[in-house]
Amino acid sequence: MRTGLLFLLFIITYNISFARESADKGTIKGKVLTTDGKPVDGASIQIKGIQGEFVSGEDGVFNVQQIRTGTHTLRVLLIGYAPATLEVTVKKDEVTQVTVQLEVTHQQLNEVTITAGYNKFNKKETDDIARLPIKNIENPQVYTIVTKEIIKEQLATDYNSIFKNIPGAGVPIVYNQGRSALLARGFVTANMIRNSISGFVYTNIDPANLEVLQAIKGPSGTLFNSSQISFGGLFNRVTKKPNEARKGEISYSAGSYNLNRLTFDVNSPLNEEKTVLLRVNGALHSEQSFQDAGFTRSLMLAPSLVYKVDDKLTLLLDVEASTFNATSPIRYAPAKNGKIKNIEDLGMDPKRSFTNNSLDYVTKQFNTFGQINYQINSQWKLQTNFTRTFSTTVGYVSQLIGISDSTLQPSIQKENFPYNGTEIQQNLIGDFKIGKLRNRIVVGFDFYNQRSDRNTPTALLPVINFKRPGAAYNNINADRVDSIAATAKYDIYRTNQSTYSVYASDVINITSKLNVMLSLRADRYVDRGTYRPAFDTASGAFSQNALSPKLGIVYEIVKDKVSMFGNYMNGFNNITGQNFEGTTFKPQQANQWEVGVKLDVLNHKLSSTISYYNIDVSNMTRVDLDHPDFNIQDGTQVSKGLEAEVIANPFSGFNIVAGYTYNDSKMTRSDKSIEGLRPASSGPEHLANFWMSYRLMRGAAKGLGFGIGGNYGSSSFQTNTATFVFNIPSYTIFDATVYYDKPTFRFGVKVDNLTNEKYWSPRLAPQMPTRVTANVTFRF
Template sequence: MVRLLILFGFLTVININSFANEAEGGIIQGKVTTSDGQPAADVSVYLKDTHKGAVTNESGEFRIKNLPDGTYELQVSLVGYETVSKTVEVNNSKTVTVNIEINAASIKLEEIVITAGGNRFAKKESDDVSKLSLKNIENPQVYSVVGKELMKEQVITDYVSAFKNIPGAGIPIVYNQGRTTAISRGFTTANLVRNGVGGFIYTSIDPANLERIEVIKGPSATLFGSTLSSFGGLFNRVTKKPFDSFRGEISYSGASWDLNRLTLDVNTPLNKDKTALFRFNGAVHSERSFQDAGFTKNFLLAPSFSYQVNERLTLLLDVEMSGYKATSPTRLTPNTKGNIHSVEELAMPYKLSFANNTINYTSQQLNVFGQIKYKLSETWTSQTVFSRTRSSSDGYTVQLTMPTDSTLRQQVTSQEYPYYGTDIQQNVKGDFYVGPVRNRVVIGADFYALRSSRNDATINMPVLNYKKPGAAYNNFTVEKVSPLFSTATFVNYTRVRDNTYSAYVSDVINVTDQLLAMASLRVDHYKAMGEYWPSQDSVAGAYDQTALSPKFGLVYQVVKNQVSVFANYMNGFENVSGADAYGNTFRPQQANQWEAGIKLDALNNKLNATLSYYDISVTNMLRVDTDNPNFNLQDGTQKSKGFEAEVIANPIPGLNIIGGYSYNDSKYEKAAKNIQGLRPASAGPGKLANLWVSYRFVKGKATGLGLAFGGNYGSESFQTNTDTYAFTIPSYTVLDASLFYDKPVYRIGLKVDNLTNEKYWSNRLAAQNPTRVTVNLTFKFN
């Protein structure tokens, strides 16, 4: 680590000194405009095979100085636009003026783009959020985006760390097998969506192949279905795609606790016409826990191939393959009949894991995504998507329980869990006028299937004193644990087989030039084929349900393309099995959201903000029937309402600010007696805030040098919350800082997480990392 720090300082000094030695030379300057004549700000302009480049200012102008005489290939690139190349000759150290026009690409290709002076983190346009090409300011739904440039600046080495930038997400929960969830509007929300369709995996997610994370807020079943979204929203992982020029990078990160991480990102055209494109992302990662035991080792292979058959037809194949070996994350259940009611009272040693590295699991995942786009006409496009996932986990997982206030017991599960998911989706999209009224329409059909099986058993270890565990702590090894399963009872091959058949339609109408209306509807038929028990050759729990899910929204642009007010009604649902004491089968739970707010994309994209108030009512919840204790009633209700704000600002060139705040008031309005009127423990902290302030020098000798500072705050929350027992988790404030030096051919980054060494915990009472230092070195090539 010391050597890497010295290397960071050495290269920085060398590069700054090189500015002083540059001789005066020729200049290439000019202006970049879009096809509609507007200036193109924040566009990368660089000279191929050199270290020279620039980024256009607000007027689309650029200037590259100190050029020796010669012939250069000038390349201009911006995400969503075609890359433009132009040959420019510099003679006698004179100034050459070049004006360039860029056109929208036929397909939106993701690129590795360096931006500097503009609002680098405000790129929110997405085709997945509404399944239409709709600007954020036109969309009545709230969403946030965490892009790869922000993840690079924060030296993100694991998936959950990116969630620090999401308003209201809290501390993500890491489950056995590495699965993760976070909070959205008071509801636990899993990571089930990849590239807009089902991408469920039962293992960890490596961030190396992520272009961005899209966080879609509120019940979103209308366009995404109940099996993929929670009542609070969903998280969509957008993977990196090929683009039409050769470029790439190789990156190494080293950090505290023996973290070693190597990633590779290479993109290249495969033919002269650049109709066949290939991109490969890969990662190798290993680290140990800051506690006495615990580790993670993994690899990722992610090839992606696109082929433009002709002007109408484009094919895309995107694959992720990974393997993991790791110990279980901490999961602690306190004694609900005891006298300890908080983490502070528990006083468990922060660096003890109560685990052992020999007791671990291995997992694999394969995620295949295929897409066929066909331009039917000038106004209609067909999109066919196929997603197939397989993930499995084999080995040992551990959870901790407290039989008394002073003792702890380790429970070990021997498991074999394979999961299979299939999503086939067909969309037809139109953008057309009926008279003077513009319509943007998507009509879709979706089939989603999930298969899983289980083979597991659990054994209990002897209790031990968690403050002074003694020799029993050292006896927790695979050699001692494995023989205990010879007499354990295994649950064999309990299979879950669920199919969902859906159809939906959504139309965004420009009532006037500034007033837009959205109307959407989904019909969803869910068929649970039940759990199959081979030992009895019987099926249990089979049922099917049909639900309708509407969605409506209004947007009025007070200032065209800059300020809009919006309101929406959105619906979500969750299928429920069983019947009440009178034989009435249960209906799906329903969540109905009303929301209103304001969106800004003002001051030439220098200020991007969303402020909203939402009210979510959940009905048809189950609660115990007091007259028939062995049955449930379906008249329970829950309310979740609150305020969210997100601001992404670029007040001066080089200065970028991301800030978020959420307030959530969630409670059971009609429920079982022991939780009536209380906040669900799973809702997380009622108040959450995030901030990241970054400054990068965009002029002078220090161009590319930057520093950043930020942090996260969460109010007190609950691990358990009933009328007889509550266990609280304290509030936390975690501060981070970053220093980086970004040049055309390399990047050096230094990140310090948790500067003040704050002790804080997840909802599962997993202790979070203390102060951590990470150094990153990246080489770029083109």
């Protein structure tokens, strides 16, 4: 009886409290418009102190019901627009009407995770490409940005899989230490740039600290260090930075081949004024190979700190440290005396690794990036960037050398390779007028140094039959390698190179629709040669000077929506050595001209870039036929082609990104063995990619989403000479995902390589068969 009375009293008290709480609430009804009065679909409305977000509809309208009375702070966000903040007072049982106007901005809202039905794959606005605040539509350079939204939607658990979304990137080339490279306009392009300056480490890169991945196309030697890029472009990984929100997430992925992956991302202000901001990202990863041996295990920790000293001065420190333990990826060099000319016909079992888990290596890296921004006044800003990189590899890396159509010889290298890099960069950035002409200018200088030390004996193991290896397969192990390496020759040496550069770039608005970009870089390269401690001597020391100009013209046919552009760009590569007469070689020069069109229409729902380029590389070296022990420098290569990218949001919840590239690359003057032929390193002539996804925006299943994508590459060459050709077949792969995404949690399942396609990398490494990954993420 007493219990019943207590329960009845609790119910009465609860209902009185609930009624009072409900009575003290009201509604906010708002409309989000652009500055020209057009409704904004998919804007995110966040209310301070209230968990979750609200989204504007196609008419720009949003409703927030049952919100407590009092004054609330609303923040309205949408990519491509400056965030709007306003105070709204809610009264009891009343509807408060508000109208919010968003202004276009060049700033990219990287810190915002918006799950609404906007064009979430369209985040083209960034200062990184030109180092200036110019929009994509007025930038004469072509680039692709892979957003964090698409990275999360595709459940990317490794860095290289993100490149599926970049037109023309192709299948990744994974080197012995886990580092990777891909294609850009027919040239092999390594991953050497982080936060727009040097970030190259001889190891695997974990994607947990990645905000966006930028692919900047063409020889970009004017604004980026020439020793860090290729003639086809560069890949810039932009890391996550602290912001003023107090939030975090923890995510766990499990999948095929014993994949176990735990990541976390925690962001928080450290003081009430929100002038000190901390963000920490981390990842713990373990996975076995799909082959009979092989594994990867890694740990990454990435803290970053922002200190807003005052309204003018901001300091950033960003650190990324990791350790990576793995077995060497496959690299196969086919036998030149064999009759089989295609990896598919060779009959090598893709599930055989030709290694042993004892033949592993450990890499460690410590990458520090710092930035100082000082706003001198409304027109001028000083920016200082610096980075220190360290990585080291200790262990075994391997290569498989083809002897015949059925035999190979493992070549195992015992590697001890520390690598150190330093880059310091100072920029002065201005936005001012001379007469009626607006000028946006960056002037800077750059110092870069890298030093490496090597200690690398090589052990050649006995030849085995790769189709029927038998007991000999067990001899590929660390004990056998150590016994052979004990009597092998050790080659111990050091390299040390420095680059000193000054540069300037100015975007001049001739009219409101016509702008011209003029850029120039002067570069001094000093190579101290290869130093061998045993003899206390250095050989091959040299120095070179180079100039790299850039010219771009953009005309906006429809202001901020449609533009035509053209560019002339230059890049260079320093070359060691001398010809027979003793003349030092000049730097290789790549000159590109390009024309195209850019679109950003239908309220950012459709963005596209289509261009045609021609890259002419001169000063290439080739064998001097009259003096075979020397080279001459008169070789040329031409790489030309078409690139197209489309990013679309046809209707609410449906997003598409797609790309196509055609590349025609040819050695126009070179050794007779390759003259007139397509270089094997240029990859497939045709490459295509797409990803499309749909998420339910209303109803009981709101948050449920589906995605499907694919990649195609035409046939290519591992080797292509007049005397020997070895082919890599074309490939078509499909991936798919299903997920359920809410403000506080997310579940997802992804299937890679749905059709279990057999395909290979340019190094003839077999690629991953069908793989299933499941993920759960909690946000707080």
